Amino acid sequence: MALFPRCMVKVWISVPLVGIVPGACADVSVPAKEPPSVTNGSADPLARLSQSYGIEIITTDPPFPVTTLHGMITGKAAGQGALDWYTPLFFQEFSLYPPTLVRRARLNRVVLCEDLSFAGQRRNAIPDFAHDTLYLDTTRGAYSPEYLRTVIHHEFFHIIDYRDDGLVYSDHSWSTLNASAMKYGDGGRNAQHRPEESLLVTTYPGFLDYYGTTGVEEDKAELFAHLIVRSSAVAARSRSDSVLMAKVWRLKRLMGEFCPEMNDGFWKRAASLDRRSDNTMVLNRPLDPSIE
Numbered sequence: 511m512a513l514f515p516r517c518m519v520k521v522w523i524s525v526p527l528v529g530i531v532p533g534a535c536a537d538v539s540v541p542a543k544e545p546p547s548v549t550n551g552s553a554d555p556l557a558r559l560s561q562s563y564g565i566e567i568i569t570t571d572p573p574f575p576v577t578t579l580h581g582m583i584t585g586k587a588a589g590q591g592a593l594d595w596y597t598p599l600f601f602q603e604f605s606l607y608p609p610t611l612v613r614r615a616r617l618n619r620v621v622l623c624e625d626l627s628f629a630g631q632r633r634n635a636i637p638d639f640a641h642d643t644l645y646l647d648t649t650r651g652a653y654s655p656e657y658l659r660t661v662i663h664h665e666f667f668h669i670i671d672y673r674d675d676g677l678v679y680s681d682h683s684w685s686t687l688n689a690s691a692m693k694y695g696d697g698g699r700n701a702q703h704r705p706e707e708s709l710l711v712t713t714y715p716g717f718l719d720y721y722g723t724t725g726v727e728e729d730k731a732e733l734f735a736h737l738i739v740r741s742s743a744v745a746a747r748s749r750s751d752s753v754l755m756a757k758v759w760r761l762k763r764l765m766g767e768f769c770p771e772m773n774d775g776f777w778k779r780a781a782s783l784d785r786r787s788d789n790t791m792v793l794n795r796p797l798d799p800s801i802e
């Protein structure tokens with residue numbers, strides 16, 4: 511069982527769901543149909559991602575502050591050392607996504623930064639629906655590269671979840687998979703003080719961790735992220751937890767409906783991704799001033 515740092519916080523949805531048309535995600539033109547290869551193409555991995563997915567990846571002069579209806583997004587440019595450290599990890603995980611998935615999520619921009627915060631509170635990542643932007647802090651949580659990998663997928667899933675049907679905070683059919691007595695909490699935002707929030711535990715039947723119990727949106731996002739980064743652990747838990755097993759099937763079905771390329775091949779690639787570099791990454795991690 512991997513421990514997730516107590517200082518880490520998960521973000522909550524920072525932008526209200528007002529005024530954006532749900533569903534019917536039209537594809538836009540991008541130059542490539544396949545994710546970039548780790549070994550081919552431009553020497554700049556971020557440029558390759560940008561080209562392959564038709565997205566902007568901002569690493570210098572990030573556009574802070576960003577105004578949203580619920581608060582200000584602030585941060586600063588990541589230091590070169592942190593960026594160099596984080597980029598291979600980000601490239602590996604993001605390259606798993608089929609370009610069609612990114613198009614249908616309508617993600618336009620990724621901002622790699624430091625000191626990310628929302629409404630004055632530090633965040634590891636922020637999915638900004640209103641601006642089709644995903645903010646990722648390259649430094650916070652650096653002593654757990656596995657956690658940073660999970661954060662990428664967790665936060666991107668929120669964007670997928672929103673673009674799927676315009677609903678994030680409710681999913682009745684999903685909620686009915688839970689035991690009848692189970693009631694979700696009041697959202698991930700109010701769980702950030704709990705040190706055990708992201709520990710993979712067996713304490714909560716039907717859930718991988720405490721954080722998933724805080725809201726249906728976090729339940730799905732956590733499962734999606736862990737299915738990618740920690741597939742073996744999820745499979746092991748699912749074998750003895752019928753609710754969790756049902757959620758795995760439902761999530762994979764939902765993803766396949768949203769993007770047909772999110773098929774068995776995707777899940778196999780995610781499970782077989784070589785993440786052994788985490789062992790050396792953690793030794794060379796950048797310092798996080800907030801915790802070290």
Ligand SMILES: [Zn+2]
Pocket residue numbers: 520521522523664665668698727728731
């Ligand atoms: Zn979340």
